[in-house]
Structures are given as C-alpha cells and as structure tokens.
Amino acid sequence: MPANLTPQYKEAEQRYRQARTLPAKVAALQEMMAVIPKHKGTDHLRADLRARMSRHMEELEKPKSTSGGPQPFSIRKEGAGQVLIVGLPNVGKSEILNALTRAPAKVGDYPFTTQIPMVGMLPFENIKFQLVDTPALNSLDVQTRLFGLLRNTDLLLVTVDLEGDPREEMEQINALLHQWGYSLLEAGEAIDPEGARIQKLSIILANKADAEDADGKFERLDRACGDKFTLIKLSCLDGTGLEEVGREVFRHLNKVRVYTKSPSGDPDFDKPIVIARGSTASDAAQRLHKEWREKLKYALLWGSAKFDGQRVGRDYVLADGDVIELHG
Ligand SMILES: Nc1nc2c(ncn2[C@@H]2O[C@H](COP(=O)(O)OP(=O)(O)O)[C@@H](O)[C@H]2O)c(=O)[nH]1
Ligand SMILES: [Mg+2]
Structure with a gap:
C-alpha cells in the first residue's frame, strides 16, 4: 500500500469494502479513482483500480437471470453505430424512437412505461x-442493467422536456450519471483514458418544442449548456427538428463513408463501408476482406484526390464519399 494516500481516499476505500451492492461498489471505486494522488508511487494501485472498475462494469452488463431466456439489456450492435435515447420518465423518449424509426415502442402518459430497451433503425442518407x-435513468429496478448498457454504446441522445424544467432535468441526469461512474463528454474535451469516469459522447434533445413557453426554456437551456453540447429542439407532435437528428448523429460519430469499385464496375453507393474518420485505404480494404491486409499495394481514388483515378498508397487517409479501387 503506497504511503501518503489521503484520508479522503481511505474513507472511499472503506466504503468500497463495505459496499454490498454492485452500484455502491462502483460509486465508491469511482470516487477512489477521482481522489487518488497521481504520481509514480500510485501507478500500480491506479492500474488495479481501473482493472477492478472494468470488471465491475462487465458484471453490471450481465443480465441477472441465468435462465437462458431473452436478455433484453444485451443488445447486439447493428448499423453504423449504436445510439441510446436516455432521460427521465415521460419526456418523450419512446415517442422519439417511434418518430425516427417507426419501431413500435409503448408511449404512455405515465412514468416508467418502457422497462426494457426498444430498438429501431434510424435512417440517414444511405x-x-x-x-x-431505454427505461428512465431513475427507474430503480432496472438501473443496474441500464447503466451497464451505457458502457459500450457509441452516443447518447440525452432527452429533456420543454414542458417541464429542462435545466433541472439536466442536473438530475448529470448527478445520476456521475453516481454510476459516467460523465458527458463536453465539446472540445479530450477522452481521458485514465479518467475516473467513463465519458460518453452525447447530443441533447430538447423535446416538446410545441409546448407553451418552449422557446424561452430552450433559450435558457442553450445559455446554460449550449457551448458544451449540441442541442436539438425537437417536437414529435409537429416534427420540429426530427430531420436534424440523423445528421448530427452522423457528425458526432465522426465516421466517413467509403465505396469500393472493381476495375470494370461502378461503385455501389447503397453499400458504403462506414469507418472512423482518419482511416486509411488499407483500413477500408481490410474491412472488405482481411486478405487485403497483406495484399493491398495501392488504390485508385475518386473524390478527395487531386484528380479522378489518382493512385494513392495504403496510408492515404480517406474522406467521406471517396471511391476506391483496390490493387494488390
Ligand atoms: N406535446 C408533446 N407531447 C409529447 C411529445 N413527445 C411525447 N409527448 C407526450 O409525452 C408523454 C410521454 O411520452 P413517452 O414517449 O411515453 O415518454 P418516455 O417516458 O420518455 O418514453 C406522452 O403522452 C406523449 O404523447 C412532443 O413532442 N410534444
Ligand atoms: Mg418510454
């Protein structure tokens, strides 16, 4: 045990050892990670805390029952990215899923209608x-699994209600996220791999823009957090802002779409390779087939190159919309 650990750390550690539930353990551990002095002498201990946190978070994701039945909280990712709609009850999360995907999610005028996650596909261009x-962040019986689900998701749509007090909701949501070891990644903030909290990329949806006073509330919300997050003013009732969501999701996920063609054929613009911004011709080729990892010598490129059909190397960084023809 390294010397000079602070009383604050020791106190959190004691709480960790006494914790009986997984969420309580996570909360205490997360505080230990936040207050531990950061110097060479604590390197091992900090690595150990991170490993422990990672194990606890994995446990959180596991469904409670071992009955082998359906596991609604373990959702296999599909499409170009997984996006969770989160928020307090009754803010319109289920209605938003319906409006954006036509997936049938139950909509209710009472809290906690959705107790299991509902999935749909949100189209954006091709x-x-x-x-x-998802169930409301404050619904106690599903919290453990819900916060487990957050861990591996790509983006959060944090939904607040312009009929209520959206700034107060943001505070509650932030407090809940913190309690469970998460924080929202703010604009310009870099991901800290040693950070005590799991930082999640997010967009704020301010729903029910059709409500009375919605404009004023939106402006106040914008002043409070518009410089930290992208805010979208939304109404499922009159359709305000709905078409912005896909575009912003795409922009936040920071991906590019690349198309491949054969020497004799045309690219299939309905079937992009969706890949992280900054990826190279070699990365895209490997997505197509792993044999290209060794085989690719160069590619011909239409789009971001200086001229059509320009020859580029394996390390050429691709732009959204590029077409490549692979050569081994
Ligand atoms: N005025 C208005 N009401 C909405 C809007 N979106 C949802 N609602 C209503 O808000 C209530 C809660 O919606 P629901 O989707 O079940 O909320 P959830 O608990 O967050 O999933 C329902 O009565 C919806 O009809 C909207 O854009 N405008
Ligand atoms: Mg719901």
Whole structure:
C-alpha cells in the first residue's frame, strides 16, 4: 500500500469494502479513482483500480437471470453505430424512437412505461444507425442493467422536456450519471483514458418544442449548456427538428463513408463501408476482406484526390464519399 494516500481516499476505500451492492461498489471505486494522488508511487494501485472498475462494469452488463431466456439489456450492435435515447420518465423518449424509426415502442402518459430497451433503425442518407429507447435513468429496478448498457454504446441522445424544467432535468441526469461512474463528454474535451469516469459522447434533445413557453426554456437551456453540447429542439407532435437528428448523429460519430469499385464496375453507393474518420485505404480494404491486409499495394481514388483515378498508397487517409479501387 503506497504511503501518503489521503484520508479522503481511505474513507472511499472503506466504503468500497463495505459496499454490498454492485452500484455502491462502483460509486465508491469511482470516487477512489477521482481522489487518488497521481504520481509514480500510485501507478500500480491506479492500474488495479481501473482493472477492478472494468470488471465491475462487465458484471453490471450481465443480465441477472441465468435462465437462458431473452436478455433484453444485451443488445447486439447493428448499423453504423449504436445510439441510446436516455432521460427521465415521460419526456418523450419512446415517442422519439417511434418518430425516427417507426419501431413500435409503448408511449404512455405515465412514468416508467418502457422497462426494457426498444430498438429501431434510424435512417440517414444511405446508412442506418441503431437507435435504442431505454427505461428512465431513475427507474430503480432496472438501473443496474441500464447503466451497464451505457458502457459500450457509441452516443447518447440525452432527452429533456420543454414542458417541464429542462435545466433541472439536466442536473438530475448529470448527478445520476456521475453516481454510476459516467460523465458527458463536453465539446472540445479530450477522452481521458485514465479518467475516473467513463465519458460518453452525447447530443441533447430538447423535446416538446410545441409546448407553451418552449422557446424561452430552450433559450435558457442553450445559455446554460449550449457551448458544451449540441442541442436539438425537437417536437414529435409537429416534427420540429426530427430531420436534424440523423445528421448530427452522423457528425458526432465522426465516421466517413467509403465505396469500393472493381476495375470494370461502378461503385455501389447503397453499400458504403462506414469507418472512423482518419482511416486509411488499407483500413477500408481490410474491412472488405482481411486478405487485403497483406495484399493491398495501392488504390485508385475518386473524390478527395487531386484528380479522378489518382493512385494513392495504403496510408492515404480517406474522406467521406471517396471511391476506391483496390490493387494488390
Ligand atoms: N406535446 C408533446 N407531447 C409529447 C411529445 N413527445 C411525447 N409527448 C407526450 O409525452 C408523454 C410521454 O411520452 P413517452 O414517449 O411515453 O415518454 P418516455 O417516458 O420518455 O418514453 C406522452 O403522452 C406523449 O404523447 C412532443 O413532442 N410534444
Ligand atoms: Mg418510454
């Protein structure tokens, strides 16, 4: 045990050892990680805490029952990215899933209608994202599994209600996220691999823009957090903002679409390879087939090159919309 651990750390550690539930353990551990002095002498201990956190989070994701039945909280990713709609009850999360995907999610005028995640596909131009409507963040019986689900998702659509008090909701949501070891990644903030919290990329949906006073509330929300997050003013009732969601999701996920063609054929623009921005010709080729990892010598490129059909190397960084013809 390294010397000079602070009383604050020791206190959190004691809480960790006494914790009986997984969420309580996660909360205490997360505090230990936040307050531990960061110097060479604590390197091992910090690595150990991170490993422990990772194990606990994996446990959180596991469904409670071992009955072998359906496991609604373990959702296999599909499409160009997985996006979770999260928020407090009754803010319109299920209605948003319906409006954006035509997936049948139950909509209710009372809290906690959705107790299991509902999945739909959100189309954007020639790609689709997997959109998941989730139970309210404060619904106690599913919290463990719900916060487990957050861990591996690509993006959060944090939904607040312009009929209520959206700024107060943001505070509650932030508090809940913090309690479970998460934080929302703010604009310009870099991901900290050693950070105590799991930082999640997010967009704020301010729903029910049709409500009375919605404009004023939206402006106040924008002043409070518009410089940290992208805000979309939304109404499922009159359709305000719905078409913005796919575009912003695509922009936030920071991906590019690349098309391949054979020497004799045309590219299939309905079937892009969706790949992280910054990926190279070699990365895209490997997505097509792993044999290209060794085989690719160069590619011909239409799009971001200086001229059509320009010859580029394996390390050429691709742009959205590029067409490549692979040569071994
Ligand atoms: N006025 C208005 N009501 C909405 C809107 N979206 C959802 N609602 C209503 O808000 C209530 C809660 O919606 P629901 O989707 O079940 O909320 P959830 O608990 O967050 O999933 C329902 O009565 C919806 O009809 C909207 O854009 N405008
Ligand atoms: Mg719902």
